[in-house]
Amino acid sequence: MSHASPKTVAVSTEPGALAYYLLEFETPDAIRSAARRVNEAGWTRWDTHTPYPIHGLDATMGVRPTVLPVIVFVCGCLGALTGLALQWWANASDPANFKFIPTFLQGYHFLISGKPYFSLPANIPVIFELTILFSAFGAVFGMLGLNFLPDLYNALFNSRRFARVTDDRFFISLDARDPRFDERKTREFAETLGAAVVEDVRHSPWTAPPQWMVHVGVVASIVALVPLALIARSWTAKSPLPRFHIVQDMDNQERYKAQMENPIFADGRATRLPAEGTVAIGELYEDTHYWYGLVDGKPAETMPERVELNEALMERGRKLFDINCSACHGYDGAAYGAIRVRADAIGNVLAVRSFYERSVMEKSVGHLFNTITNGFQTMPAYGHRVSTEDRWAIVAYVRALQRSRSASVDDLTTEERARLR
Amino acid sequence: MASIVGEVDNTMQDPRRRAPLVTGQHDAASITRSVASIAEIPVDQTPLGWYVGFGISATITAILGFAVFWLLFNGVGVWGVNNPAGWGFAIINFVFWVGIGHAGTLISAILFLFRQHWRTAINRFAEAMTIFAVICAGLFPGIHIGRVWLAFYLFPIPNQMAMWPNFRSPLLWDVFAVGTYFTVSLLFWYVGLIPDLATLRDRATNKWRKLIYGALAMGWTGSMRHWHRYERAYLILAALATPLVLSVHSVVSFDFAIAQLPGWHTTIFPPYFVAGAIFSGFGMVVTLAVPARQWCGLKHIITLRHLENMNKVILATGSMVGYAYAMEFFIAWYSGNSYEQFAFINRAMGPYAWAYWTMVSCNVISPQLFWFKAIRTSVPAMFIVSIFVNIGMWFERFVIVITSLTQDFLPSSWDYYTPTAFDWLTLLGSFGLFFTLFLLFCRFLPMVAIAEVKAIMPGAHGAHGHGHGDEHAEHAPAMEAAR
Incomplete structure (x- = not known):
C-alpha cells in the first residue's frame, strides 16, 4: 500500500x-x-x-x-x-x-x-x-x-x-x-x-439501436397483439359452431347410436329388432291389464290383480305423486302447483286439469294409467321414468284424492262415525 | 497422516488450528480464474468427456420424452399400477427426487445460518442439484394424474366451473409445499449467482456471452450499498429456506401419514422423512462432487475436508434413518394393533422382503462404514457408499409405497405390483434429465460460489476484519497447511 x-x-x-x-x-x-x-x-x-x-x-x-x-x-x-x-x-x-x-x-x-x-x-x-x-x-x-x-x-x-x-x-x-x-x-x-x-x-x-432492430420490434409488438385480439373477439362474438374439442378423451367414438343409419343391414337401420318369435327376459307383456291398463282393448275399469291395494302402496303413490305430479297439479290435485301459480303470476296460460272436474272424475283407472304413461295434450309422458308398479300406485293415490272430495258419511266405518259425533 | 497423493490433507482435527478451507497457494484472482475458466471454455475446445456425458444424458432424456409421450398417448395402463397399488413408480420417484433436493437447501441455508464456512465450496452446485431434482420430482405428480391437460385442477384457479380444490387434502398441501420450495430454491440460487454472473460478464470476451451474462447479472457493480442489502436478503432467504425444507418433506410425508393405511399412519413420518431426505441428498451431493472436483480441477476448493464433512452428515442422518426403521417396528409391536404388526412383519418377511433388505443394507449398514476415518476420507470408498445410499433411499420409498398399498386390511384385494418397461424407462429418463441439466450447468455457470469463497479466504477482510488472517498472510494465503 x-x-x-x-x-x-x-x-x-x-x-x-x-x-x-x-x-x-x-x-x-x-x-x-x-x-x-x-x-x-x-x-x-x-x-x-x-x-x-x-x-x-x-x-x-x-x-x-x-x-x-x-x-x-x-x-x-x-x-x-x-x-x-x-x-x-x-x-x-x-x-x-x-x-x-x-x-x-x-x-x-x-x-x-x-x-x-x-x-x-x-x-x-x-x-x-x-x-x-x-x-x-x-x-x-x-x-x-x-x-x-x-x-x-x-x-x-x-x-x-x-x-x-x-x-x-x-x-x-x-x-x-x-x-x-x-x-x-x-x-x-x-x-x-x-x-x-x-x-x-x-x-x-x-447510440440509437440499429434500424433492423426497430423494424423487428415494431412487427413483433403488432404480432404479439394478434392472439389477444382473437381472444377478445371470440369473447364477445356469438358463434353457432360447437366449441373446439381439443382433448377428445373418449367423447367422440366411432360407433352407432340408436336411430342412426347403418348400410350393413338391409333395412338400413343401426338399431336392431329382436329376432322373430323371441322375447327377451322380462319383456313378456302378455298381461295387458297390468302393462297397458287395457282389458280387451278398452281402458280397464278396475285395478290389475297384480297390484295389491294396501297402505304401503298408497304411501308410495303419495310420495311419487308429490315428486312427479305436484309441480303442476298441486299437492291436492286441484291444479294449483308451483308452476301453475308462477304461470298465472307472469300472465302465461298453463292448461292443467283439476282431478275434481267431472270429466276427470268419470275416467276409468285404465285411462288414468294411460295418461300417466303416454301423456296427454301438454302433459308429458312419464312411462319411461316412473315404473309400471309405481304408476299404478299413483293411479291409486289419485283415485283416493278424488274420493276425498266426494266422500259421504256412508264411506266411514261405524267407529269413525261414532268418533265424529 | 492418511492422505491422497497430490492433495493436501486438511482433514486433521486439531482445535488449535483452523483447518484451511481452500488448499494450495491461492488468491482472489486465482479463485476467479479456476472457477470461471470452466464456464469459459470455447465451444470448439469443449472436452470430449463433456460431449460424451451430455450425449448419453440427452439420449436418456429423449427416452424420458418418449416414455412420457407413450404414457399420455395410451393412458396410465402402460404403467404397472394396478388396484390396489395405484401409486406406483410415479410417487416413489417423486418422493425420491424431492428428497435429493433437500441436501442442497440444507447446505445452502442451514449451514449458512450455522456459519459453517465450508459450505461455500459446495453450496452452488448443491443448490443447482436441488433445482434439477425438484424439476425431476415435479414431473411425476404431473404425469401420474393421467390426464395432464387437467393438471390445472391442482391449483386454486378461478374457473367457469366455480371449482375449487379441497384445502384439507395433503395432496393439495404438496402442491403448495413443492411449488414454494421450487420457487424459493430458484430465487435463492439466482440471488447467489448474481455476483458470479457479473464475474463472468466482466471476463467475457465475446459479444454474446457479454450480452447474456450481462442481462443475467442485472448490472451488478459490487457496490457495498448493494452488498449490504444483498447480504441481508441472503440471510433472510436462508432463514426462510430452513423451516421451508423441513416443512416440505413433512408435507410429503403427510401424503402417507394422513392416510389410514397400516405402515403409513404413523407420527414418526415427518421427522423420519426429513432425515431420510437429507441423507439421500448428501448421498447425491457426494456422488456428484467426487467426479466434478476431479474433472473440473476444483480439488483445492472442494477439498477432502468438505467430502469428509458430508460423509459425517451421511453417517449421522443414516443412523437416524436406521433408528426410525427400528422404531417403526417397536411401535407396531407396542401399539398392539394387529394390522400394524402385520404390515411390518410383511415388510421384512413378505413378498417384498428383497426390497426391504436391500433398503436396510444400503441405508443402515453401508453408512456405518464412515465411522472409520480411512473410509471416510477415501474418495473411491465414499463414492461407492454414496451410490449405495442413493439406491437404498429409492428402495425406502418403494418399500413404503408398495408394501403398504398391496397388502392392507382386506386380503381379498391383495395383489403383487410389477413395474413395466415404461416405469423403468421413466425412472431412467428422469436421471437423464437430471444429468443433462447438471452438465449444462457445469458447462455454462460457475460451479462454485466465487464471491463467497473469496470472502472466506485468509485476509479477505483486511487486518481490521474478522481475523481470518493478517496483512502478511494476505498475499500468501492459507497454507502452511498440514504436514
Missing part, C-alpha cells in the same frame, strides 16, 4: 460528461481507510465496489441498516393472510352472502367426509407455505428494488479497469452528482486517498 502520489490515467476516450472519479485499491485495508475519509468528508453520493462483501465496510461508509427486514415481515404477514383468506373463501364461505361477486370467483361450502369447512390445523400447511413464499418474494424483489436492479445503464462499465471489481480489485466511485463534487478539487481529494489509480469515468453517448 503506497500512499505516495498515485498514477494518473489519461481521460477516458469516451465522449460525454464526467460521471465518476473511480479510485482503484488493491487491498481491503486500503479501501477501508479511504472509505472512512470519504465518509468523514461528508460525501453522500459515492460508493465502494468490491468483489465480495467486506465485513464492516458498510458501517465505515455510514450505510444505515436496510429497511429490507420490514418489507419481508410485511410480505410474510400478507402471505399468511392470503393463505387464510384463500382457504376460507374457497372451502368455507357461503356464496349467498356474496351474490355481488361473479360466479367463477365465488367460494362455497366444500363438504368432505363431514369434516368442518374451516379447520385451522388442516389449513396451517398452506398458510405456512404462502408465508414463506411471499416473504421470499419480498426479500428478493425488495433487495433488487432497493438496489435499483436491474440497472440498464451504468457509466462505471465504461471503465475497462472496473471489470476487475468482480475479480480481485476494490474501487471507490465518487459520483459527479454529489453536491460536493468539483472537477478539480475532487480530483485532488481523490489523489490523497491512497488509491493505486484514479480514473475519470465519462458517460457514453446515446
Whole structure:
C-alpha cells in the first residue's frame, strides 16, 4: 500500500460528461481507510465496489441498516393472510352472502367426509407455505428494488479497469452528482486517498439501436397483439359452431347410436329388432291389464290383480305423486302447483286439469294409467321414468284424492262415525 | 497422516488450528480464474468427456420424452399400477427426487445460518442439484394424474366451473409445499449467482456471452450499498429456506401419514422423512462432487475436508434413518394393533422382503462404514457408499409405497405390483434429465460460489476484519497447511 502520489490515467476516450472519479485499491485495508475519509468528508453520493462483501465496510461508509427486514415481515404477514383468506373463501364461505361477486370467483361450502369447512390445523400447511413464499418474494424483489436492479445503464462499465471489481480489485466511485463534487478539487481529494489509480469515468453517448432492430420490434409488438385480439373477439362474438374439442378423451367414438343409419343391414337401420318369435327376459307383456291398463282393448275399469291395494302402496303413490305430479297439479290435485301459480303470476296460460272436474272424475283407472304413461295434450309422458308398479300406485293415490272430495258419511266405518259425533 | 497423493490433507482435527478451507497457494484472482475458466471454455475446445456425458444424458432424456409421450398417448395402463397399488413408480420417484433436493437447501441455508464456512465450496452446485431434482420430482405428480391437460385442477384457479380444490387434502398441501420450495430454491440460487454472473460478464470476451451474462447479472457493480442489502436478503432467504425444507418433506410425508393405511399412519413420518431426505441428498451431493472436483480441477476448493464433512452428515442422518426403521417396528409391536404388526412383519418377511433388505443394507449398514476415518476420507470408498445410499433411499420409498398399498386390511384385494418397461424407462429418463441439466450447468455457470469463497479466504477482510488472517498472510494465503 503506497500512499505516495498515485498514477494518473489519461481521460477516458469516451465522449460525454464526467460521471465518476473511480479510485482503484488493491487491498481491503486500503479501501477501508479511504472509505472512512470519504465518509468523514461528508460525501453522500459515492460508493465502494468490491468483489465480495467486506465485513464492516458498510458501517465505515455510514450505510444505515436496510429497511429490507420490514418489507419481508410485511410480505410474510400478507402471505399468511392470503393463505387464510384463500382457504376460507374457497372451502368455507357461503356464496349467498356474496351474490355481488361473479360466479367463477365465488367460494362455497366444500363438504368432505363431514369434516368442518374451516379447520385451522388442516389449513396451517398452506398458510405456512404462502408465508414463506411471499416473504421470499419480498426479500428478493425488495433487495433488487432497493438496489435499483436491474440497472440498464451504468457509466462505471465504461471503465475497462472496473471489470476487475468482480475479480480481485476494490474501487471507490465518487459520483459527479454529489453536491460536493468539483472537477478539480475532487480530483485532488481523490489523489490523497491512497488509491493505486484514479480514473475519470465519462458517460457514453446515446447510440440509437440499429434500424433492423426497430423494424423487428415494431412487427413483433403488432404480432404479439394478434392472439389477444382473437381472444377478445371470440369473447364477445356469438358463434353457432360447437366449441373446439381439443382433448377428445373418449367423447367422440366411432360407433352407432340408436336411430342412426347403418348400410350393413338391409333395412338400413343401426338399431336392431329382436329376432322373430323371441322375447327377451322380462319383456313378456302378455298381461295387458297390468302393462297397458287395457282389458280387451278398452281402458280397464278396475285395478290389475297384480297390484295389491294396501297402505304401503298408497304411501308410495303419495310420495311419487308429490315428486312427479305436484309441480303442476298441486299437492291436492286441484291444479294449483308451483308452476301453475308462477304461470298465472307472469300472465302465461298453463292448461292443467283439476282431478275434481267431472270429466276427470268419470275416467276409468285404465285411462288414468294411460295418461300417466303416454301423456296427454301438454302433459308429458312419464312411462319411461316412473315404473309400471309405481304408476299404478299413483293411479291409486289419485283415485283416493278424488274420493276425498266426494266422500259421504256412508264411506266411514261405524267407529269413525261414532268418533265424529 | 492418511492422505491422497497430490492433495493436501486438511482433514486433521486439531482445535488449535483452523483447518484451511481452500488448499494450495491461492488468491482472489486465482479463485476467479479456476472457477470461471470452466464456464469459459470455447465451444470448439469443449472436452470430449463433456460431449460424451451430455450425449448419453440427452439420449436418456429423449427416452424420458418418449416414455412420457407413450404414457399420455395410451393412458396410465402402460404403467404397472394396478388396484390396489395405484401409486406406483410415479410417487416413489417423486418422493425420491424431492428428497435429493433437500441436501442442497440444507447446505445452502442451514449451514449458512450455522456459519459453517465450508459450505461455500459446495453450496452452488448443491443448490443447482436441488433445482434439477425438484424439476425431476415435479414431473411425476404431473404425469401420474393421467390426464395432464387437467393438471390445472391442482391449483386454486378461478374457473367457469366455480371449482375449487379441497384445502384439507395433503395432496393439495404438496402442491403448495413443492411449488414454494421450487420457487424459493430458484430465487435463492439466482440471488447467489448474481455476483458470479457479473464475474463472468466482466471476463467475457465475446459479444454474446457479454450480452447474456450481462442481462443475467442485472448490472451488478459490487457496490457495498448493494452488498449490504444483498447480504441481508441472503440471510433472510436462508432463514426462510430452513423451516421451508423441513416443512416440505413433512408435507410429503403427510401424503402417507394422513392416510389410514397400516405402515403409513404413523407420527414418526415427518421427522423420519426429513432425515431420510437429507441423507439421500448428501448421498447425491457426494456422488456428484467426487467426479466434478476431479474433472473440473476444483480439488483445492472442494477439498477432502468438505467430502469428509458430508460423509459425517451421511453417517449421522443414516443412523437416524436406521433408528426410525427400528422404531417403526417397536411401535407396531407396542401399539398392539394387529394390522400394524402385520404390515411390518410383511415388510421384512413378505413378498417384498428383497426390497426391504436391500433398503436396510444400503441405508443402515453401508453408512456405518464412515465411522472409520480411512473410509471416510477415501474418495473411491465414499463414492461407492454414496451410490449405495442413493439406491437404498429409492428402495425406502418403494418399500413404503408398495408394501403398504398391496397388502392392507382386506386380503381379498391383495395383489403383487410389477413395474413395466415404461416405469423403468421413466425412472431412467428422469436421471437423464437430471444429468443433462447438471452438465449444462457445469458447462455454462460457475460451479462454485466465487464471491463467497473469496470472502472466506485468509485476509479477505483486511487486518481490521474478522481475523481470518493478517496483512502478511494476505498475499500468501492459507497454507502452511498440514504436514
